[in-house]
Each structure stands twice: as C-alpha cells, then as structure tokens.
Amino acid sequence: MSILSASGPLNLPENSVNNDIVCKVLVYEHDKSVSALLKEFFTHSNLVGYAVRKDNLVRILNSNVDLGGVFITENDSRGHSNLGLAIDVHKNRPELPIFLRRESLHHMEDYPKELQKIFAGFYLKTDLSPLKELTDTFLFTRHYPNEFVHEIRSKSLEAIKSSFKNMLITVEPPYIVKDKVIYGELFSLMPLESSWCRGYMMLQSEETNVLDVIKARKTTLNPIEPNFRHVNSVFGELSNMIWGAFKNLYGSAGIGNGLRVEVPIIVNHARKYISFGSEDPQLCLKYTLSDQDGTLQPIVIYQKFIFSLAWSPEKFAESQKKVEALVSTGELELF
DSSP states (O other), rough: OOOOOOTOOOBBGGGOOOOOOEEEEEEOOOOHHHHHHHHHHHHHEEEEEEEEEEEEEEOOOOOOOSSSEEEEESSTTOOOOOOHHHHHHHHTTTTSEEEEEEESOOOOSOOOOHHHHOSSEETTTTTHHHHHHHHHHSSSOOOHHHHHHHHHHHHHHHHHHHHHHEEEEEEOOOOOEEOOOSSSEEEEEEEEEEEEEEEEEEEEHHHHHHHHHHHHHBBBBSSSOOOOOHHHHHHHHHHHHHHHHHHHHOOOOOOOSSOOOOOOOOOEETEEEEEEEEEESSEEEEEEEEETTTTTOEEEEEEEEEEEEEEEEHHHHHHHHHHHHHHHHTOOOOO
C-alpha cells in the first residue's frame, strides 16, 4: 500500500478483495525521504495513505472523505509553521487523530497544553518507532474478526446482487473510520443485535443515481413513474435483506427484562454529520455498482457497522469454535 493522490480510487474487483482491514489516512509530507519511510510503515501496518498539499488539506476534509487520521509535518517546505493548519484540521474534524512529525524535539512541552491536546502524538524523521503504538492506540482500537468481516461482506453482496440487475459490483477492502460524516442524501439505519454485539448498520448513497437505475428497470421494482419513494423502497428492502442475513448468521439476543443501555443518535444534515455516542472506529465497506451497458452513472454504497452499545468479539470467537467442534465430530457438516 502506498501514498496515493487524494482523488485516487481504490476500487478492486470483488473476487480480489481480502478481509484484511485497512485504515485510510491523509498525509501532508514535503520530505521525500520521510514519505518513503511512511510508505514502508503503511505497508506493514494496514494503512492506506492519501497525499495532500497544504493548500487543499482542509478542503479535502470538508469534502466528507472517510478517514481514520491525519499525518502532518511541523513545518512546511519553506520552514513555516504548520501549527495553524493543524488547528484548522482539528476544528474541522475533531474526531480524527493528528500525528505530528516534529523537526528535532523529542517532546511537545514547548507547545501550550491546550495545543498539545489536539495531537494524538508525534514522531521524528530519524525515529518512526512511536507510530506503531500511536496507530494501534488511536486507529486500530477495535478488533473485527476476519470471519465476521468475510461473512457479512458475502451476505451483503448477495443482497445487493438481488436488488440490482445487470450491474458490475466492485468493493474496496474493508476499512475502519474514525470520522462521523454522511455520504450522499440517502441513508438507512438498522439496529443489529446478537449475543456478542449490539449497534447499527448504516447504508449511504446518492438518490439521483439510484433513481436512474430504477428508471432503467435494473432493480426489482418496475414503477410507472419512478420517484424518490421508490428509491426509499429499494434501500429499505436492501437493508431488510442484510438484516435478515445477519440474524440468520448470528441470531438475536432478545430484549429481556433488564434495563438496556441506549445513547442518543445525533444527526446534523447541514454538516453531513452523524454521531452514535461512541469514539470507537466503525467498520466500513464501500460498494460501487457500474452499469454493464455503460449508459448510467455508477452507484456508490457505503456500508458502516457501528457497534456502539455492545461489542464482545471474544464471544464471537467462542461461537465460531463451537461450530467448528460440531463439524469435526460429525454433528454438523458443511452444506
């Protein structure tokens, strides 16, 4: 994995994607030797870097790109301080950790304490070793089992294929995000729950492109006069199919009689912002549906899993072992 341009796509054929979870980060770095070191670090750390210029960093952040963090240098190529730029980044996306490359000092005590708080940590050109601990602490703070990622991706693809006809589907490698941005005008929200997790699945897309596909009769609907309500129907049915697959795979915990923890979901449409009351990273899958005839604009669907209410992957691992044990004894066999 290498540092890419901010606009560079990362779409891969569906059958070439593995289940290694990556994290996307923005990188503002003018020193080519440091860029080379970061590329090597990213390759071994499941990070995908997008190189940005100083003059477009904040604009990229305002474009609602899904991200996990930002790498920034203390000074620009002319020796001017980037502190003001770092403050702007923090103001625009306070949920994103900022990793600062210092020029020489091995501490941040020369910065006022209030400014120190906007940085997740720092590293030096001559010593990138702190980055491993910093990225583990601020980016990869939640473990998503590979089996879970594979199963939910597979079932989601089946549901998408059932909802859209004659569309070529590509999907990015699964990745985690720290931000809370909303993509497009359309999103559905479904609660998910099992004995080991509780939270939500969110699907996001753009209304216009989905409506065009409905008009072209490439969905399960064939309305006489398609409108936004039919777009809602397609997304509602897609959400229901994925929810049903989740329930079949992992069951349902049931409500029970005890008091359950709830948190408010805050949505600010003007800012394209949604918060589920948690700072834990969200699992994200991005699907691109392209018209095989080449006449329609692609549909991009973002799928996010936010287990903000309960998450116990060790119980998931235990349930997987139980199934494997039943298979090995012959009580269950693969279909």
